[in-house]
Amino acid sequence: MAVKINENYQLLKSNYIFAEIAHRVDKFQEENPDAQIIKMGIGDVTRPLPKAVVDKFKEAVEEMGNSETFRGYGPEQGYSFLIKEIIEKDYAPLGIELSEDEVFISDGAKCDTGNIQEIFGLDNIVAVTDPVYPVYVESNVMAGRSGPMNEEGRYEGMVYLPCTEENEFVPELPKTHVDLIYLCFPNNPTGMTLTRDELAKWVEYARKNDSIILFDAAYESYITEDDVPHSIYEIEGAWDVAIEFRSFSKNAGFTGTRCAFTVVPKEIMAVDSLGNQQSVNPLWNRRQTTKFNGVSYPVQVAAKAVYSKEGQKEIRESIDYYMKNAEIIRESLKTVGLKVYGGVNSPYIWVKTPNNMDSWEFFDLLLKEANVVGTPGVGFGPSGEGYFRITAFNTLENTKEAMERLSKLEI
Amino acid sequence: MAVKINENYQLLKSNYIFAEIAHRVDKFQEENPDAQIIKMGIGDVTRPLPKAVVDKFKEAVEEMGNSETFRGYGPEQGYSFLIKEIIEKDYAPLGIELSEDEVFISDGAKCDTGNIQEIFGLDNIVAVTDPVYPVYVESNVMAGRSGPMNEEGRYEGMVYLPCTEENEFVPELPKTHVDLIYLCFPNNPTGMTLTRDELAKWVEYARKNDSIILFDAAYESYITEDDVPHSIYEIEGAWDVAIEFRSFSKNAGFTGTRCAFTVVPKEIMAVDSLGNQQSVNPLWNRRQTTKFNGVSYPVQVAAKAVYSKEGQKEIRESIDYYMKNAEIIRESLKTVGLKVYGGVNSPYIWVKTPNNMDSWEFFDLLLKEANVVGTPGVGFGPSGEGYFRITAFNTLENTKEAMERLSKLEI
Structure with a gap:
């Protein structure tokens, strides 16, 4: 034993x-x-790191050395001062309204995209694009949502959506039902992206098939073309079928500083085995409050400074x-x-x-x-x-x- | 669907x-x-935070603002400069030898004690003391290692070890077989601890029963009595049956700064369903490298400064x-x-x-x-x-x- x-x-x-x-x-x-x-x-x-970020970062470190301004445990979900900035500067200009309890600050999109699957049952079918950021696949394999890898190099039980020259790196809609769909656009590794119309097809698929899209927008700040959405919530109907991941790593140089966030709209629903609809947002909140203790305060202050002029x-x-x-x-x-x-x-x-x-x-x-x-x-x-x-x-x-x-x- | x-x-x-x-x-x-x-x-x-910590913390932030000294992704397991310090200053003086790949830096003992269960099968029996830090219990409930909570306020399928006046807050050895045993000493919430001899009984139990002890030593720096071990590895035979969690939160005021570490000796073994022995250390390494991206560089520099004179x-x-x-x-x-x-x-x-x-x-x-x-x-x-x-x-x-x-x- x-x-x-x-x-x-x-x-x-x-x-x-x-x-x-x-x-x-x-x-x-x-x-x-x-x-x-x-x-x-x-x-x-x-x-x-930008000078504006370094300056505020250092000020916050200084605060931690002073008993009047010292901060101990912060909210697991992140400080309101940063969440407010994200809502106002990243989303409001796109016409997207978020409430503060729909934004969760974390220490990295790798953690969030790796951990998000925990709140879903093991019997969900997972779809990923191919090629793909390995974390989406491996976090699901580790949890038990796949069989072994087959000779083609794909884990059995998961649905792979090829992105190649033939389809101009735009994944085709799955031919069989899938529950959870990981999409990363602009894409790592192909560097390609989806237009508004192309992404809208995915949102439509998710709505029709009761799927949830896990949208990794870590590279949104590199978008130069007007027709490419920065957030999946720019697509009508995406609000209650998509979770969005963003990060300060690639836009502000935070790969070694560690700060990211995830948007989980309260309207996204999944079901229990009795068929009862359950909001996904409180599940993620429960996951984060139980197994995470918030991002370093000075790092959150530094992230806020990214939004300064x-x-x-x-x-x-x-x-x-x-x-x-x-x-x-x-x-x-x-x-x-x-x-x-x-x-x-x-x-x-x-x-x-x-x-x-x-x-x-x-x-x-x-x-x-x-x-x-x-x-x-x-x-x-x-x-x-x-x-x-x-x-x-x-x-x-x-x-x-x-x-x-x-x-x-x-x- | x-x-x-x-x-x-x-x-x-x-x-x-x-x-x-x-x-x-x-x-x-x-x-x-x-x-x-x-x-x-x-x-x-x-x-x-101590002044020595604040000073180094700020210097490291400054490094991040300079292209010659900027750091991007660090090792998921933590920087060697901090791991070496931990080994030399926390463990070597106790006569405990660790290699660098047995120490994993993280952003909190809450995360590590919550995540460690992932590398173990769902069919393990979990034992916790009662009263207890809720993370040990709830992370296992979320993973599926329990039934519902019974009328006594305990999750079915888990083994609770009461710590009360009657036993002087020293948990009794389980009467039935358990696999994973969470022990936190000095204890949260009771503030009580185990002597060397008392802890040795647990190590003996784990060795006899092929169990693994998950030892939370977050409060070790508050120990004043000689007979209380600071690390479980001070107990003979603990090396290959215990994982130890430590944190900079309570000793150095890092609750809002976020840094901790976990020791996973390579000799700790668990089995797969074929009965083959598998080392647990590579499993934790796989978990961390797949779903975690390391602790903020300036925070690790700050943690290193905790060890300065x-x-x-x-x-x-x-x-x-x-x-x-x-x-x-x-x-x-x-x-x-x-x-x-x-x-x-x-x-x-x-x-x-x-x-x-x-x-x-x-x-x-x-x-x-x-x-x-x-x-x-x-x-x-x-x-x-x-x-x-x-x-x-x-x-x-x-x-x-x-x-x-x-x-x-x-x-």
Whole structure:
């Protein structure tokens, strides 16, 4: 009678992609000590926190050192001063009305997109796009909503929606019933997005099929085209069928500072086994109040400063900087004759590998011939095979240099 | 075919105790606008972060604002600079050797004690002391390891180990087999603890019964008596049967700053359904890397500063301050003729209500007659009925004033 493990963990296929990348890069560097390797593989920002954010962050730290202004436990859901700012600055301008208890501050969209499944039953059918951010898939596998991985590299029992050149990276509506649908647009890893009309089809599907959409909008600040919605709630009817995840990571450089939020409208309903409708918002509130203790107070103050006039100006400069890189990457790769996607409303460029090379062959080619590192698309799912992700988060100088090198490749 | 909720959430009995306390206090204050209410109910620190911590915290924030020193995603398990400090300063002096991959930094012991159950199967039997920190119980109810709450106020299928005057707040070993055992010593809420010999009995039980002890040591820095272990790993044989949770909340005032850590020795084993032994450490690593993205970099730098010479001096001053309050509370209540427990190795004083009053009657008495607020013991579980928790976290002045008022009560 020993302690039993959660056997669902045994279903997980370790995704060794980033370890394998590191291994190949290290080996190459060892054999070629003079090579100046440029890394364009990681989806992490490089520009510092805005000055407006740093200043307020430090002030809040100072407050914590003073007994008159010290703060102990805060609300698990986050401080009202930050929630109000989110509602007024992110949503009100889009015509979306939120009440304070519909916004939950957290320490990351990874945590929230990973934890959200807990409030739903194990018998729900989960749909994900393919390629996909692995957290959506693996958090459900760990909970027991899948069978083992099949030979195609997909977990049985989950519905995969391919996003490839053939459908212009717009997932088709599921042919069988699904309950929970993870959508991330602008997309990681493809960098592609949905127009208002395309997203509206998903909302319509969810309404007709009593599904709930889990919408990851972590990259919304990179949107440049008018026809691309920043929030799923811009779509009529989305209000009571969609949960939205956002983050300060990619817009304000908070990947190492940690702050995000999730919007759970009170009108979203799910059912218990008696068929009674239950609002999902109190379930998430119960989850968060029981297993989470709020985000660091100084971090929440720092996040609030993102919305200041100066903060907005500074984050816009960083986003523009990255998007300038994205443009350089797009145009350079096109010139070499490669087919490229994304990079218009996203810091990610999704490259079709030439001559039917597989993702890893292309990885090796770029590493060896140009000393440039990207991410093999197959690491994000079987439909990513034959693609390659390059990110726009390096410096302008390195980006130019990398593209200069690629331009000399014979592909 | 609508989305199904996680029905285990419907088993949860909302614990309205803190809401009910707030309600009664507000009502009393309204009816008695001149009453100077002193709150001694909440288990939250009040003294500011040490200066040594604030200084380093601010420096790290500054680093985040500079492109040369900016940090994006850190390791999900925490930075080595903090883990090394924990190993060297918290464990090495106790003769406990840890490797870096056995320590996981997190944003709170609440999260870790709530999430740890995920890596174990649903068919494990869970044991908790009673009274108890509700997170241990509720995280297991939410996951499906219990039936409904019975009339006694206990969830069916879980094993409750009463801690009362009768056993001097030392839980008896379970009479039936249990797999996972949550122990918190020094205890919240009773403030009582286990001697080395008493804890050794639990380690022996776990070894004999192939159980795992989940040991919450959040209050270890309040220990004053030599015979009380600071870490469960001080007990021979504990190494491969116990996971230990610690936090910077109560020792260094991090309740609003958020940093904690969990020790998962690689030797701890559990089994899969084929009976194969599986190390638990990689499972927790998988859980954290999949659903967590590390603690804010400046917060980890701040936590490291807790271990500096100046930091240690300052946190010791705060702990001594609280413990002086605890002594005043203990002695004052004894003088009035009350039976008191705890407060020697803990900032919590656990009071036996006089004349068989129930917890809420005593609450009302103190509120009305002395304008002092504490926490009814029954809020922590049925065995807490007839007890009352007072915390030592208020100011010295308020603590003295509160005790002065209590001394005039006729109990």
